[in-house]
Amino acid sequence: MDLSHSAEDEQFRRDVREWLGDNLVGDFAELKGLGGSGKDLEAHDERLEWDRHLARHGWTCIGWPTEHGGRGLSLMQQVIFHEEYARANAPARVNHLGEELLGPTLIAHGTPAQRERFLPKIRAVEELWCQGYSEPGAGSDLANVSTKARLEGSGEPGEWVIDGQKVWTSLAQFADWIFVLARTEPGSSRHKGLSFLLVPTKQDGVEIRGIEQLTTGAEFNEVFFTGARTSADLVVGEPGDGWGVAMSLLGFERGVSTLGQQVGFAREFQGVVELARSTGAIDDPILRDRLANAKVGLETMRLNALRTLSGGGPGAESIAKLVWGNWHRRLGELAMEIAGTSSLSTQGAPYDLDRWQRLFLFSRADTIYGGSDEVQRNILSERVLGLPREARP
Template structure:
């Protein structure tokens, strides 16, 4: 990827920076830095309002085509926005699943009616989405989905009736809609016979149960479907072809927002360095060496992310997930070394500080979004052509 910026790109960076400096002030200033790892519960309603302000000024769905409400910006300019947003320490955005995952999937696979119905509300942050993929026995092994859906009535005016369970469903308790992978062909196995359905959450057949985490938050949920219903026309792609749609969505997940994530990592590392300087931990040669190693590795990760965005290489997504997840996990571990004995105890009744939450939440980085084991299998089998792992 060409890492030089044109005059137009530089002007765009200045525009983003100026807008954030002008608007992330007053009451909004209190939102800076909120919603980070393990802290999705922080000021949710206020962050929704901030995201709607972004939408009013055209700062959502930047890469979407203009005919669907986006700005059609180049890849470089999208990266610039996410970098500047992270550098401004602006609050973590609430609409990632709709804007970065479902929206591009609907643009690629949805009907025109689906696009007209859902895309404007994603752009305006009027409807939030959750992802119904993982199940108790189908987490990293998504093809083992057991949630079932059957069509009652015709494809024109019928309804899908859904029974089953999803788990680790991020922010389902704050969302209005779920995109759900369900088995719609009786007797089908693995990736065959699955469909990609759009399901409203506010109905009697859907029960959302927040899962309390070690970090003290409950951003993950169990979702139970008991005769839940959605319109027959709210299947994305053809019925039974949901695996292709679901995998395409995961490809969108590794989009330009990852560069903002990397900038966020730089900010976390800088903050930890400040703590180490203040409490003297930086004088420990082992701690200093580990911090220096994290800094060098993060520079490499940034270039890896840029290369992944500029190359049509299926290996890049899995490599990047492996690299950043393990780096962030090590950052959490080093943060406990820097903080020292104070990191061993929580305030009463259970009040964790920033570094304790980071440490606990980052333990899951190598599991969610595709575990290390799954990413290595993808690279081994699909990229290197090694024999497939035996599956019982």
């Protein structure tokens, strides 16, 4: 893959840098560095307004095709945007699930009516989305989904009626809509008989309960469906073929959105380096070597993300998940070691975590959520190396 920048790309970089410099001012300047891993609730409403400001100036959905309201930017220009966004210390975005995951999925699999209904509001950040995949009995083993939906109504268009529970649903408390993987064919199992439904959250049949975490936040939620309803035409793809749509969406999750995730990683790494300078830990050759390894790992993730986007080969998504999940967890551990003994106690009552304690605690889950390390290694062993499949009941 050619990683060189053309003259047009370099001009684009200057344009992005200038725009961010001109716009991250006033109240928006106060948002620099806010949000990110373990801090998704931080200044959420203010960051939402920043996202809408980006939208008004054409800086959302930059990789979407122009016919769907995007800017149709090249892969390299998307990378440049994320790089400059990180350098500007701009706040973490709040519209990731709509812009980076559902939007591309609707472009690939949605009907014209679905695209017309939802894409403009995603692009303008007028409607927020959350993801209804994981369940108490279906986390990394997503094919074990038990949430059910049945079609009611003999007239047009009819309605899907949904019953079940989802869990670990990020930012559901702010979402207007949730895309739900539900079992719509009675008696089906595993990958068969699932459908990908678009469901409004603001209705009596949907209850959202926050899950308080060690980091003191509650960006994760339980979502309960008790006779929740959505129009029959809000199924993406054919009924019963939801597994393919869901896997397509996860492909987007491992795609350009990975570069957005690395915006936060780069910011955190730079903060750890500054912490090491302030404490004098940077003079310790062992810790300095670990910082150097972390820097190399950060660049490796960037190059691997680019490789994945340009084709990547089989198993690229699982490799990416293994790499960034373990890198981020090690960064949290390194931050605690650099902070020293002060990292072992909170700074105030009752439970006042500092930035590095929050990073350490949150990153313990990185090798579990989104597909655990064990599941990713099984995928690589079975689908890439051709080893025998693990015995399943």
